[in-house]
Amino acid sequence: MSKKQWRCYFCDEVFTSKDKAAQHFGVFEACEADEPACKLMQHQERFIEYVRGLEREIRLYQDENQPLQRAMWDLESTIRDKVNQAEEKGYNKGVQDMIKQGYCVEPAKH
Numbered sequence: 001m002s003k004k005q006w007r008c009y010f011c012d013e014v015f016t017s018k019d020k021a022a023q024h025f026g027v028f029e030a031c032e033a034d035e036p037a038c039k040l041m042q043h044q045e046r047f048i049e050y051v052r053g054l055e056r057e058i059r060l061y062q063d064e065n066q067p068l069q070r071a072m073w074d075l076e077s078t079i080r081d082k083v084n085q086a087e088e089k090g091y092n093k094g095v096q097d098m099i100k101q102g103y104c105v106e107p108a109k110h
């Protein structure tokens, strides 16, 4: 039985281990395949730009400063403000209703 091999469509290199093949081809689980290592290395400048881009993206996630995360913080803050406003409005309405019914709203002052 022959051992499984992977041959690169672009550079014709043959890989006999799954790990080495994955290192060359990338491990794609998304709809779009990763760029194979030989293509990345064709133009060193492009490769450096690619790595720097990935580093920037990782840094944004680490800093929790990614656009989606910022949107979540903004939404969380907006919801918290709205809940506080609703609580204050409800409390003030309750106080006004007590006054209308003739109750004292500050019994500690008597």
Ligand SMILES: [Zn+2]
Binding pocket: 008, 009, 010, 011, 012, 013, 024, 036, 037, 038, 039
């Ligand atoms: Zn290749």
